[in-house]
Structure formats: C-alpha cells, structure tokens
C-alpha cells in the first residue's frame with residue numbers, strides 16, 4: 352500500500368482532463384521521446400494504475416530486492432497502484448545496443464498501455480549501450496527503459512543497491528525528471544548533465560547512471576524531484 356506522503360496530496364486534486372491527443376490519437380507506447388509519457392503516467396486519468404513488465408536476456412535477471420525498491424518508490428511517488436509482470440527470457444543479443452534495437456525488442460513486450468492501465472517495459476540486457484558503454488541503465492522511449500547488469504557488476508559496489516538506484520533513476524527520466532518536456536521552477540538541473548540533478552542526494556544525480564558506486568548512493572527522489580512530479584500530475588507544470 353502507498354505510504355502517506357506527497358502522493359496523498361496529489362490524489363486530493365480533481366481529475367485532470369487528459370491531453371487531447373492522448374491516448375486516443377497516439378498510443379502511449381508509441382511515444383518515442385523519453386519523458387513524453389510523463390504526464391499521462393502521472394496524472395490521475397486516464398491511467399489509474401501502472402503495470403511494470405520486466406523481462407531479461409538469459410542469465411541477466413533482475414535482483415528481486417532492487418525491483419521491490421523501485422515499486423515501493425513508484426507507489427509512494429505517483430500515488431497509483433503498481434504491479435509487476437513479465438519474467439520472459441529473451442535470447443542473448445550481445446550488445447552494444449542502439450536505442451532503435453531496444454525499441455524493436457519492445458515489440459515483444461506482453462503488456463501494452465490501454466484503457467485505464469499504463470504499462471512500462473523494463474528489459475535487462477547483456478552488454479552495454481552503444482552511446483555510453485559505462486551506462487548501467489538508459490531510458491529509451493516514453494514507456495521503455497533498459498538495464499545493463501554487466502555494467503552494474505563492474506561497479507565494485509553492492510550490485511543490488513546500485514541496481515535499485517539505477518531502476519529509480521531511469522524511471523525518473525520516464526516521469527520527466529529533470530526538465531524533460533517541462534520547466535521546473537526549482538533550479539537544480541545540472542548544466543553539465545542535462546536532465547540530471549546537481550544534488551548528490553537525489554537519485555537523479557548523473558553519477559547513478561554512470562554505475563559509479565559510492566557509500567552514500569542516493570536511492571530515492573529528493574523533495575524537488577517529488578515537487579516536480581506533483582506539478583506534472585496536477586497540471587501545474
């Protein structure tokens with residue numbers, strides 16, 4: 352169950368009329384831009400619940416405690432029911448992967464967004480991302496993200512903790528953080544790392560994605576991140 356917190360506040364607000372071109376004219380899962388699905392994912396309607404499908408390449412399964420962490424953070428941050436599905440194994444692909452390849456793989460997802468349910472697909476891949484071979488994860492499109500466990504293992508830290516932080520970080524990008532498709536009134540986007548926080552205490556700090564382990568690894572969104580998510584949810588951003 353969601354814990355009391357910011358999401359409870361968001362739920363008290365009146366339902367927002369969905370953006371006219373969503374989801375009828377352009378399916379949520381067809382949005383190729385990262386962050387483009389943020390408002391539909393966050394606003395109370397039309398998507399009243401969220402399904403997270405997680406599939407993986409053979410021998411690259413997720414860590415269950417990392418997934419639990421993501422789901423807990425997600426429930427408390429967006430104030431909607433969240434469930435986990437998937438478990439399908441994909442054959443080894445031996446990256447490096449280009450986003451277009453990952454989007455093509457996403458055709459194999461079981462769950463797609465529709466009706467009152469939004470679906471996010473998380474795929475665990477072997478190898479790395481072509482554009483950034485150190486990246487532990489990447490947001491790929493509106494409702495798709497990839498995790499690279501081989502990179503997590505190289506971090507030298509506690510792999511499951513870094514995996515948990517990476518999952519939340521990439522989910523943050525899907526939810527628009529930071530300044531992806533909106534402008535935050537809270538100035539903390541790192542000018543050197545667009546889309547990322549200057550706050551080392553936020554999971555949206557760039558170092559999380561770079562699989563750079565530290566003892567004080569941020570695991571959750573900070574207050575500014577949460578305020579932006581609330582603004583996107585209630586239509587004020």
Ligand SMILES: [Zn+2]
Pocket residue numbers: 520524546547557560
């Ligand atoms: Zn990032």
